[in-house]
Amino acid sequence: MRHATFRQLKVFESVARHLSFSRAAEELHLTQPAVSIQVAKLQEHAGLPLFEQMGKRIHLTAAGAEMLRASRNILDQFREVEETLAQFKGVSGGRLNVAVISAGDYFLPRLLVEFAGRHSGVSINFDVCNRRDLLAKLAENQTDLAVMARPPVDADTLNEPFAPHPYVIVAAPAHPLAGKRRIPLARVVREPFVTREKGSDTWTSMQEAFGPRLQELNVAMEIRSTETIKQAVIAGMGLGFLSAHTISRELRAGSIAVLDVQGLPLVGNWYVVHRSGKHLPPVAQAFKSFLLADGERLVTEALEAPPPRRRRSR
Secondary structure, eight states, X not given: OTTOOHHHHHHHHHHHHHTOHHHHHHXXXXXXXXXXXXXXXXXXXXXXXXXXEETXXXXXXXXXXXXXXXXXXXXXXXXXXXXHXXXXXXXXXXXXXXXEEGGGGGTHHHHHHHHHHHSTTOEXXXXXXXXXXXXXXXXXXXXXXXXXXXXXSSSSEEEEEEEEEEEEEEEOTTSTTTTOSSBOHXXXXXXXXXXXXXXXXXXXXXXXXXXXXXXXXXXXEEOSOHHHHHHHHHTTSOEEEEEGGGOHHHHHHTSOEEOOBTTOOEEEEEEEEEETTOOOOHHHHHHHHHHHHHXXXXXXXXXXXXXXXXXXOO
């Protein structure tokens, strides 16, 4: 194992955590063949298979489980060294590690540019992922800060709101309900809907917005991609329930319409989240303070056509 590299260990840990070469490639911004090559090289160094194929799924071998334990120890030690060195650098020259759920990808880059402009020399490691992967990154100390709409309630984290997060029902501009006023929710649920998958933050917000009427919802299609949902709505395939922060470009272009539904928009919050026992590096603490002080203004500016705030989520 003396010739194994840090890169190989990092790639292997990602594959082992996801039990998927494709998801590891997506997380690490590599091609799947590149991931496979790095794992194959590590297996050569180990002299033992680290994964085994059972049906369509891969599983860790006993040797792979031991390699995973050792890899995480090594990666944690490197992170500790990075954090210690960051203390000497302070904010300027520090490295900010932040991850966000997919809806936040529509505004967080703008905030990161603003923050970096205030602190010269800051480097940024920015990752966009779904809720499950984001919570895993927090639990495994792979990110300093997480930006999310619904922080975990059963984890040892500090969760602080910094900006409102409205959800709306959208339609194609030619839809019969577009332009109508005070549409009853009972009328809306009869329309076909294109929705995010169950378990996503958006689906959970739908449960809150629709209440018992969610059982009446006419789900025409379930899609994991917000961008694909928008295109389906624009094409007239159904209504959508989306974060208002994801549709500002379409609203400006007039290609999508927000329906005036009674009781909506549902307004929750964006949260900055980190492990409660984590000692944040100066640059992460500075970015957290930046979000708490200026995040609401900057996020609101990113939403170019914000709907009126009528009801806050519980």
